[in-house]
Amino acid sequence: MTRTISGVFWIALYLVVVLAPVGLMLVPPVPSGRGFWIEFSVALGFVGLTQLAVQFVLIARFKRVTAPYGIDVILQYHRSIAMVAIAAILAHPLILVVDYPARLELLNPFGGNWASRAGLLSVAALLAIAVTSLYRERLRLGYERWRMWHLVLGVTAIVAAQVHVSLAGLYTNTFWKHAVWIGTAVLMVGLIVYLRVLKPARQQAYRWQVAELRALPGDTHTLVLEPVNHAGIRFAPGQFAWLKLARSPFTLDEHPFSFASSAERRDRIEFGIKEAGDFSRRIAAVQPGARVFLDGPHGAFSIDRYPAVGFVFIGGGIGMTPMMSFLHTMADRNDPRPVLLLYAEKSLDAVTYGEVVRDLEGRLALETVLVPEEAPEDWDGERGFIDAALLDRRLPDDRARRSYFVCGPPAMMDAVHDALLEQGIAESQVQLERFNLA
């Protein structure tokens, strides 16, 4: 219940903040009202700028703000609403020029005035952000490099926009209105300092080291970490942390991984890491004793959040890691609730956690259904994809009362989600982990 209250609280505060500039602009003295299109365009510019500012709060990983929704959802929201903000900001100069074509002069970076140049710089930075974020892979921009540019361009966009407002702003015509806008912009840039300087500085005291690296089937490794001179980390099963494999915590090279181990063990934690990108290949070569920093726990994909009489876990490939955390935690807690595990994998050879799951079956009310995409002739189990027919065959009789957790490749999650709804499972009982945190 407190989670609901705090969720509603942050949304309410968000709405106030988002529409605050419109209110602030109406506090006297206000300039004489101009035509509808000019005032509309100015308002679009202001609400767009406020949205820009809000992005810095969204990405700052404040646990108190993100906990009610889950940081994955917050980042998904960040990607979408930032596009809305960019559209609003782009509409601002376009409407102004159409309304009074003489303003075309202002779009020339070598003409115009300082206010228009600052505005142009902000718009250019925003367009660059949009293009590099939407087409990062097509542009062959590496993740770390993209991250750095994202940061630099984001700060450029908000600072330039603020300069534009201060210089051009008919609506910032008093000292205190100026102060409110500039103060907000400074605060937002300060959040970047918090995320990239202060937070890493704090992580320095919470070092971890690699205790062990175990190779598992399916090009996957279990990375086991131990705390160095601290008690460890308290997390909920299914959550994740950003992991930095570096001598110093001041690096942009960090990647999110789900905990794969029991939440009851704070001082020996495990991550499942599949060799896919540069970073995961580097991890595969890491030596015991290597230094690691963690930012976490984050995420809302957890059995502890949703009271249920029983569960159905549906994992595909490396998407099984949070399920392993669920199962290990339930085993450690002697949790008697029934679990059906649907485990999808490319082939039987690639089943990473086959053995571990078999061990856990002895400690839990666990039924496992392996679903290899391809299997030899003599395999008498399920095969292919998890579809409505398979669910209909395998889901237990109390299916309507169970809680569903799905994690895997995006296409699989979409298909399973639709198939579950087709089986009459309520949307509110299906939790998805969309692991797209870039």
Added chain:
Amino acid sequence: MRHVIAHTAVYVIATLLVGGAAAFGTVRSRQLVIVDEAMLLSRHEPATAHEFEWGDLGAYGYARNCANCHSPDGTGWDQYPPLRPIAVTFPAEAARAYLIDLHLYGLSSARWRAPMPRMHHVTDAELAAILNHVVVRFGGADAAGDRLFQPADIAARRGQGIGPRDVDRRRPAP
């Protein structure tokens, strides 16, 4: 479930933002926000020539519509011309018309890299008061002179259907 809610939130917030901006545009363009008594009077009780009290209204109108670019004391900066030298040219008939027109229709010229926006939304009374404020307080014109601008002077020059470049062509030689 959470993702569905987040998607919905994007559409709701986007609608609120555009709706809020449109509401703001409507409120402002219809002059629904009453800002002070002087404004109200200037809109609803047009004064006759001899009793036009422009003093406070001029200072206030200049502060909220002009000062941000031309600076509070009219010194100008960047692409915003200083108003003192312009103010002294005003007594000639052509210069008076030019000063009014550049406010009503804007001004775009090769002399500056940024255009003067149209200020045609400012009422006759407020615009006359602002012009008087500029020519008297910045240009040193006689504060009691009978050549000061009257609201009727502004009204007479509205509706010419000209653009910012036309205004520049009509600019009297300095």
